[in-house]
Amino acid sequence: MNDKNKIDSHKLTLHPNRVSKWLSANDNWSKIQKIYPIYVEIAPIGACNHRCTFCSVDYLGYETISQDKDLLILRLKEMAEKGVKSIMFAGEGEPALWKPLPEVMERASKFGIDMAMTTNMVPFTSKNTEQFVANSSWIKVSINAGTEEGYADIHKTKSSDFNLVLKNIERAVNIKKNKGYKCTLGAQMVLLPENKDQVVRLAKILKNIGIDYLVVKPYTQSLYGISKKYIDLKYDDMMHLENNLNKIKSSSFDIIFRGHTMQKLNEERQPYDKCNATPVFWSYIMADGSVYSCGAFLGNKDFLLGNINKTSFSNIWEGKERKHNYLYVNNFLSIKNCRKNCRMDEVNRYLWELKNPSSHHNFI
Numbered sequence: 001m002n003d004k005n006k007i008d009s010h011k012l013t014l015h016p017n018r019v020s021k022w023l024s025a026n027d028n029w030s031k032i033q034k035i036y037p038i039y040v041e042i043a044p045i046g047a048c049n050h051r052c053t054f055c056s057v058d059y060l061g062y063e064t065i066s067q068d069k070d071l072l073i074l075r076l077k078e079m080a081e082k083g084v085k086s087i088m089f090a091g092e093g094e095p096a097l098w099k100p101l102p103e104v105m106e107r108a109s110k111f112g113i114d115m116a117m118t119t120n121m122v123p124f125t126s127k128n129t130e131q132f133v134a135n136s137s138w139i140k141v142s143i144n145a146g147t148e149e150g151y152a153d154i155h156k157t158k159s160s161d162f163n164l165v166l167k168n169i170e171r172a173v174n175i176k177k178n179k180g181y182k183c184t185l186g187a188q189m190v191l192l193p194e195n196k197d198q199v200v201r202l203a204k205i206l207k208n209i210g211i212d213y214l215v216v217k218p219y220t221q222s223l224y225g226i227s228k229k230y231i232d233l234k235y236d237d238m239m240h241l242e243n244n245l246n247k248i249k250s251s252s253f254d255i256i257f258r259g260h261t262m263q264k265l266n267e268e269r270q271p272y273d274k275c276n277a278t279p280v281f282w283s284y285i286m287a288d289g290s291v292y293s294c295g296a297f298l299g300n301k302d303f304l305l306g307n308i309n310k311t312s313f314s315n316i317w318e319g320k321e322r323k324h325n326y327l328y329v330n331n332f333l334s335i336k337n338c339r340k341n342c343r344m345d346e347v348n349r350y351l352w353e354l355k356n357p358s359s360h361h362n363f364i
Contacts, residue, residue, distance in 0.1 A: 043091020056222035102131035146198030272352035
């Protein structure tokens with residue numbers, strides 16, 4: 001597959017200056033302290049209108065707590081000034097349920113941060129769709145079935161939501177084309193035993209609507225997730241789907257079948273001994289304002305850096321809690337206890353190789 005956006009890989013190679021600062025810091029906290037994340041994921045609201053069978057944050061309880069609009073805008077401006085490059089709105093709830101989000105994205109787009117969102121798209125309307133498309137680098141729709149019945153079963157919602165989402169995608173596609181917006185519109189499906197026979201059908205539907213791409217990705221078990229339904233899921237008997245999907249993609253519709261990531265589930269261990277991505281290159285902000293260094297450890301105090309409702313992002317990122325987390329990850333965290341195939345896995349493979357090159361690394 002082409003995967004021009006490196007969805008099944010990573011993009012840290014495109015940020016050599018930030019990586020160089022990390023390398024030259026050589027684990028010196030006073031230097032690491034000043035290196036701000038490239039990417040931050042923000043949950044604007046904890047509530048969700050679906051209860052997907054594979055949800056990785058079911059243990060958080062889908063609380064209706066949400067961000068303070070004006071304070072979040074202030075923090076986003078500060079993040080931009082400190083070198084944060086991108087924000088993805090997603091998190092432990094459905095971001096589009098938060099009414100101020102379109103305004104926040106519109107105002108924050110002027111700060112020079114690239115913005116994006118992952119959404120089930122059910123709460124999209126004719127009004128907020130244009131604001132979302134106008135102010136996003138990309139929007140990715142979570143749609144995990146190819147039929148009404150399958151959608152209702154996996155998303156745990158009413159079957160009519162399936163066609164509503166398809167109509168909302170079509171509206172977004174038309175707005176993008178008519179207004180000339182540059183937002184990339186994509187979709188993603190978590191591949192499960194229940195939907196594996198619907199992948200091709202979904203791909204054909206989305207291609208016909210005119211969306212830019214579909215990602216077919218594996219499930220990975222959340223560290224604290226309540227549901228253990230798919231805990232031992234492997235993909236050996238589903239890999240053939242890539243060939244079927246290759247026949248559907250075109251120059252205007254890409255399909256990223258994350259076979260590389262699926263195959264990594266068969267690895268006995270990761271090829272690195274330490275997480276170097278945390279807490280340097282990314283972070284996560286919960287709906288209550290809590291800042292975590294890793295989205296896989298939400299609720300774990302060793303990864304809690306502070307709260308944007310109580311102090312500035314700078315104070316949090318350069319503060320004692322982040323220092324504690326940095327030392328904890330460096331000296332005590334066992335990779336065996338991490339989420340397999342976590343979001344930073346490919347980044348960690350790259351960073352580990354930089355610090356632990358092969359004996360022939362100079363023969364380029």
